[in-house]
Amino acid sequence: MKYFEKRKLIKFLSNLQTNNFPDGYLDHHKDKIDCLKWLIASYEGRAGDPKELLESMLNPMKTTNWSTDSEWIKILYYWVYYKRIVGF
Numbered sequence: 001m002k003y004f005e006k007r008k009l010i011k012f013l014s015n016l017q018t019n020n021f022p023d024g025y026l027d028h029h030k031d032k033i034d035c036l037k038w039l040i041a042s043y044e045g046r047a048g049d050p051k052e053l054l055e056s057m058l059n060p061m062k063t064t065n066w067s068t069d070s071e072w073i074k075i076l077y078y079w080v081y082y083k084r085i086v087g088f
Contacts, residue, residue, distance in 0.1 A: 006043035
């Protein structure tokens with residue numbers, strides 16, 4: 001099952017990188033793309049567990065940069081619980 005989840009992420013990221021989007025689109029979504037790359041790395045064993053990262057980001061005692069963390073939280077939440085990619 002994890003193979004199919006990883007393949008879904010790789011296919012989505014590849015589709016983002018090969019399509020001709022308007023200028024600045026990929027730069028605008030850089031944080032989300034970085035999150036996708038991190039998720040792929042987690043399936044390859046190079047990063048931690050997505051659920052643990054989501055829980056640590058939702059920790060109320062943590063000082064956070066909400067401009068970038070909120071995008072990661074949204075992507076991680078939908079991926080961990082629904083296996084969907086949202087926000088693009």
